[in-house]
Amino acid sequence: MKKANADRSAIMEALEHAGGNRPGVARAVGDQTGIPEADVHGVATFYTLLAKPDVQVRVCQGLSCQLEGAARLLEDARLSGARVEAVSCLGQCDRAPAALDEHLEPVLTAPRGGVLPADPSLPIDLGGPDTSAYSALARAMAMGPDAVIAAIRESGLQGRGGAGFPAHVKWSGVRAGEGPRHLVVNADEGEPGTFKDREVMLRRPHKLLEGIAIAAHTVGADTAWIYIRGEFQPCRRALERALVEAKLDLDVRFVDGHGAYICGEETALLEAMEGRRGMPRLKPPFPTVQGLFGRPTLIHNVETLACVPSIVERGGAWFAGLGRGEPGTKLYCISGHVQRPGVYELPLGVTLDELVEVAGGYVGTPKAFSPGGASSGFLPMAHRDVPLAFKPLAALGSMLGSAGVVVLDDTVDMADAARWGQVFFEDETCGQCAPCRIGCSLQRRAVEDYRAHRDPAHLANVEAVHHEMDEGSICGLGMTASMPLLSAMRHFPEDFA
């Protein structure tokens, strides 16, 4: 049991300062913070950046990096004699294959990918100038909270983190709760193939800060917390610089992630912020009712908040009208076998062909695409005309997710692609509930055994195991963790014959 007044949320930083999980550190941090040493060790061994502090090179094993030779990069790094770790997606898919040095700075030679040229008619406009005028914030304060929430409602803004939940419902919920309230910005971008929030933070930090300020003011949050993945040091620096310039009348704090994909799940993220292992909570209660430190909490993805200033300035109807079938524009990430990977802001609901055209066209003959991260699985080119939006993709048993679109050409064996996805989920499941913990291992083994023997008998139980992972898991990770293998088997039976 923790000592009275012990601050559990302090242990992450204390562990970081102590150099991560080394012998004796758990006891030292326990003594320093009043948190039991076993709990400290439990936390230190959960997060990869803390658990393996002596790693010198972290080589990305995400889908786009695998397509560009991540395996060879990993092998070369190992041969160099450095302490090397294979890690999940680093969010640098536009300049794959990616790696980080021991200071978590990207070691890349290629420049970042493309964005659209400046166009002030776009809500986020990644190519535009990042002004710190904060006119939308002034307008929001003049409008008052009710009018701002009405505008958000009219805009139809859906959460851009992956679930597509209507934003205004969360805002109203948090505002209705009793203070103190919190705003948490989910900047833990880690979905394979996704690097849009990275670009927002690097190119439009003021846009994001303005969205944060408007949201905090509207729902009555006293503190805004930005939970930013530890591998995004350049983004944190950009935001810190902008924050100094902005001179906001708001308490904005940064919390570093320490290497756990699951912390993109909002309740796991809250657990991490409170100094615990990032294991999702049972819902209900939802964070809008009982979130950070038990208080009503508004949690939004970076992109969602970056949409807010222009909605306030130009109205909800204007934003809603920008989309096709679903409201607004969307930051689509595109990587893999295309000419010019990057982040392109297009109407929500464009097709793959339209998106790839903006990205300069396909490389080679396209065979498959993954529309929105590992959990969305793979679709065949027969679906190249489906609108890349929340509902149409869900109808296909896939999802828009974070809109991290990856294109695979016809040289890719879908059993390989499925294996990369299943290895990812086995590495990133938190281990709390059995369907996901055991299921992720079973699915990874199934595809590896199939690849080794080319015997479909190894795939006999994939459907049944997926069914239980979907039915029994606590959170969305487990429910969709079979998608890479399952969708590859469904749509590309020739690669599993």
Next chain:
Amino acid sequence: MTPKITIDGQIVPFEPGETVLDVASRLGHAIPSLCHEPRLKPTGACRMCLVEVQGQRRLQPSCAWKAEDGAVVTTRNDRIDTHRRTLLSMYVADHALDADGLPVDQGGTGNRLRTHVKDLGTGPALEPLTAVRRDRDDSNPYVHFDPASCVVCGACVRYCDEVEAVSAISLIDRGRRTTIGTADQQGLLDSSCELCGGCIAVCPTGAMTEKPALGVPRDPEPTRTTCNFCGVGCQVDIHVRDGRISRVTSPPPGTTVNDGNLCVKGRFAMEFVHHPERLTSPMIRVDGELVPTTWDVALQTAARGLLGVKQRHGADALGFVSSSRCTGEENYLMQKLARAAFGTNNCHQCAAT
């Protein structure tokens, strides 16, 4: 009006705060579970107890789902059976098995996973996974932990924190490697552990077992008695095998004063019972040698000695210290003896501070 919930077609009143599992158990509807422990806050981690709640798209953990007025709950249908059997198949693939392919029974608390597999059956036959959980080199004398028969439900960790307020153990590592461990995986003797063995009592699968009784089956009819190590009066169940005490357990939570808990002495310190040097009759010293005698002789010898001290040096030359193993009544008699029979206030009890 009393709130009512419908469970499997039966309309029943419930107390505010009760969970679906509480109400269903009261009705005698068996809902399987592994991580549920009435003394602990529910985590819903084992997923065995999922039920259908009308209006909820997903199955919900009955251990954590609060009963609500007008709610309609189903605890058994084809959907739930498929879920349970497939989940059991997955557990079995990740568990130490015996020669019959069933989850092992280490003898201690038994293995509820084994019982559920027998009662409910399994779904698809899955090849066993290779265990990758870290083990711990631990020389402590009492608590044995086998990561291969652990279902990682965390009941032991929650007990150690929520009931004992010790937190010697935690979930460590992540994903398929997740297991139960200590800080830096040091032995329990080097941790804050008090070796109460509560982790053993709450473990659903016997992954935590009494080290001295490893592999020894439970006594189906243990003897209920009162622990004589202190005055609290904890009830204990003494398991006997071949005329010797094999293990001590607590009666179930909620049934006796100790509410399912024991301390290190009550649970483990029973070696003295069968020890060859244990005194079995009173002894007095004759010419410097201890010799066995009767209680009458022993008590007279002690009385003579004490009265002799009083005569030679006064009553305050005597002091009486009673044992922490004495009950309140015995302690009362001891001070009465000191004050009334010998006339001194020099009396103490070793557990008093």
